[in-house]
Amino acid sequence: MGKNPASTSAPRSKTAARKPAAAAPAPAAPLHEGIGQKLRQRRKVRQFSLSEVAARANISIGLLSQIERGLSAPSLRSLRQICQALEMPLGWLFESEDPQRAGEEQVVVRKPRRRRMVLGAAGMTKEILSPDTVPQLQLMRMIIHPEGRSGDSPNQHATGAKTGTVLAGRLGLEIDGRRYLLDQGDSFAFHATSQYRFWCEGDVDCDVLWAVTPALY
The missing domain is CATH 1.10.260.40 (lambda repressor-like DNA-binding domains)
Structure with a gap:
């Protein structure tokens, strides 16, 4: 009996279909x-x-x-x-960018990527919480150690304002010669044109969330 042509499978090509080559990654910027x-x-x-x-x-x-x-x-x-x-x-x-979160640094600052300034002479540490892309304001966390202070002489800026809240400890704040003591949960605000200074009051760290306009660092 002859073979049924319809039942005969077509021979496979010896050459496998090739997948298109992946595009080479763009060269990284210097x-x-x-x-x-x-x-x-x-x-x-x-x-x-x-x-x-x-x-x-x-x-x-x-x-x-x-x-x-x-x-x-x-x-x-x-x-x-x-x-x-x-x-x-x-x-x-x-500081290298996380490739898994490319571009988000324009808006988001992840906790491990906060920039820190350890001001040993002043007895405090500052963490920058806001990205540089919005220079009109800046959010910081300041940890002021016992006896730490902004300085013996008041500071002053030509423009802007400052505000914040005490997260832990006790903050001493002087604005235009008048002194205030702020406890955990207390808040403050003042014009940057005022003469001001601040310090840790007591023998435990003072943790402050501090915002300024415009950005300082």
Whole structure:
């Protein structure tokens, strides 16, 4: 009996179908380009001009401009000088972004990624809770250790306001010569043009949530 042509399966191709090659990932931006963006953003927050920062850092305006635009790779010495001029820790420049949360840093600050400033001489630690993308305001957490203080002389700023609440401990606050003692749960607000200073009252840490306009750091 002859074979039924319909029952005969077609021969398989010896060559397997090939999947399209995956697109190569886009090359990462050079490290110095990201550093330049952070320096420029910090300068804008501090409201410094290029010439002011260059003079304070003892570098040329042209070099600073090239660093900010990612056109020049700065030396470690130059970075230290610029960071000192901007009053920022050098380590802030090398904080890497989480690729799983790319882009959210424009809006969200995750707890492990808070930037910290340990002010040993003043006896306090500051954590920056808000992103740099909104320089009109800044939210901080300040932990003031016993005997820690903002300084013996009052501070004052040309514009803005300050407000906050005591999360733990006791805060001493002086505004235009008048002193206040704030306990846990108490809040405050005052114009930045006022002469002010603050300190930890007592022998336990004072934990304060502090907001300022505009951003300071």
